[in-house]
Amino acid sequence: MRHELLRIAGLPVLQNKVYDTTAAGRASPRGDMVLTQDEATGLVFNSKFDDALLTYDADYQNEQACSSIFREHLDAVLAIVKRHFLSPSLIEVGCGKGYFLNHLRQAGYDATGIDPAYEGDSPHVIAAPFSLGLGVSSDALVLRHVLEHIQDPVSFLRAIALANGNQGKIYIEVPCFDWICARCAWFDIFYEHVNYFRVVDFDRMFGRIYEKGHVFGGQYLYVVADLASLRVPVADPRWHIELPANFTAGIDKSRAVALANRGEKAVWGASSKGVIFAHHLRLAGIEFDLAVDINPVKQNRYMAGTGLKIVAPETALKTLPDGALVFVMNSNYFDEILMQSQGKFRLVKVDQNVI
Known part of the structure; x- marks a missing residue:
């Protein structure tokens, strides 16, 4: 059922x-x-x-480490890894473009990345799915922002455990569904994310968890668990979910804020939240003039859904008039954006619904 x-x-x-x-x-x-x-x-x-x-290719750009705020988050993750992974041998499953893998290696880990979509030339990355046939294993594995993309997450973890000899510790990090529900974060519901996890899901998925908690302002949750203790979770009626009745009310509220502003409007943050926010607002009759992002590979390209042009912060400063309404997609970056925008714009924190 x-x-x-x-x-x-x-x-x-x-x-x-x-x-x-x-x-x-x-x-x-x-x-x-x-x-x-x-x-x-x-x-x-x-x-x-x-x-x-879903087709992942060179036009898929999800690197967040252009931001010093996000790099601070990665430092916090590294501190957790260091507490639990004492052996230098480490495997990062789903290493993406390799930024965090390099971070691990700079910290002294003999880290190997595994990702079938990897496009670089690092000798430390295997461009293939993690499988028994690779013949690699480690006492420590890292799985950051992968599990939400996998249709059968328990079977995926079971395959990782089997390939690793049913032993070792694993660090798992995913978006936090409890945060999404509590904030009524309708802009955090993505097609690309097939799964939405809570800490209690991992409590039922692993018999032994060494540490669990939240990072990145509560938006992400993490666990450090024993792969040998993996099990099929069993539903518990205490953790039955009902979304808040006003879960999507923020669409109308954001629309009202946008309609009250007769001037130019922009979205700051051209990644997942920004794409979904702009998509829903366009359906509600709101058109934005542009999107802003600090990732240079996104600049002068166009967003999925709305087709909004993405520009650099310095371009936005030249293009948008003083007092332009700018919706900030993630308040974790608000101070960084406030500094980059030089106080020129009227900034709205979308995930707090405040101006």
Whole structure:
């Protein structure tokens, strides 16, 4: 049996993919979201997810380490890793473009990255899925922001455990669904994320957890667990989920703020939150003039869904008039954005619904 939580039609399927034109961004693939809680396992996922809609290529740009704030987050993660992973041997499964892998290596770990989508030339990365056939194992594994993308997360973890000889500790980090629910963060519901996890899900998934908690202002949760203790989670009625009745009310509130401003409007943050925010606001009749992002590989490209042009902060300063309304997608970066915008704009914290 399954319990439906939320239904959204026609979401852009890859929020971090950028395009060459507005038309291409608007024509990007769409998929439907039916957020569901499985009543056998208690896990939350998109029951309409179709992996065939997702194609990761060179236009997929999700690097966040351009921000000093995010680099501070990675330092906090490294501190957790150091507390539990004492052996220098370490494997990062799903290392992406390798930024955190390099961070681990600079900290003294003999770290190997594994990612089938890796496009670089590092000798420390294996561009393949983690499997028994690779013949690699370690006492320590890192799995950051991978599990939310995997259709069957328990089977995926079981395959990792088998390939690692059913031993070792694993650090897992994912977005926190409790934070999303508490903040009514409708802009954090992404097609690309098939799964939505709470700390209690990992309590039921592992028999032995060494440490658990939240990082990045509560937006992410993490566990350090014993791979040998992995088990199929069993639903607990205490952890039944109902989304707040006003979960999507922020769309109307943001629309009202935008309508009250007759001048130019922009979105600061052209990653997942910004793409979904702009998508929903466009459906509500609000058109933005541009999006701002500090990641240079996104600049002068166009967002999925709305086709908004992405510009550098210095370009926004030249383009937008004083007092322009700018929606800040993630308040973790607010002070950084306030400094970069030089006090020129009227900034709105989307995840706090305050101005």
